[in-house]
Amino acid sequence: MDIAIRLSTEKDAYIIKNLYPLYLHDLSEQNGTLPNKHGIYEESDEYVTLNDQCEVLNIWWTKPNALFPFLILVDDNPAGFIFVATPPYCLKGNDYFLNEIFLLRPYRGKGIAEEAVTNVFDRFKGKWGLFTCPSPDVTGEKFWRKTVSRYSNGNFTEEYEDTIDGNKLVFRFDNSSF
Secondary structure, eight states, X not given: OOEEEEEOXXXXXXXXXXXXXXXXXXXXXXXOOOOOTTSOSSXXXXXXXXXXXXXXXXXXXXXXXXXXXXXXXXXXXXXXXXXXXXXXXXXXXXXXXXXXXXXXXXGTTXXXXXXXXXXXXXXXXXXXXXXXXXXXXXXXHHHHHHHHHHHHTTOOEEEEEEEBTEEEEEEEEEOTTO
């Protein structure tokens, strides 16, 4: 299995936009959201089509020095994405924030997500933050605890904090020295 993580461009942004509704569908299982009256996983009825919804994502390709949309490929096939943000788009006190990660179900449980995030962490040195879905997100918490612990050799913190998205389990570490 050949795993590649590459920065997405405006030219291939449509691939992430195609995957995004699947990501929101997966999140609905965790956070209990239902589709709006137009069949789109959003809290409001503002978005009528998937194209409307994906317009919101365009910011990821317009701030090249602050927002980094990565595409995860397995054997040259789209398998998921990772969004990394820097100030002012991240948690206060962090240099980098893992904003979103999604991996299609057929690729889960094979070490691909851990390899992908490790690759992304290695690209950016500094203070990192990320948070899980609302509790109890047993799968997410277990994944991040294992992955961040391995990556940082156990040098990380985790605590519940108020975020822009409610009270969540926040993981922090600094990879400046490794």
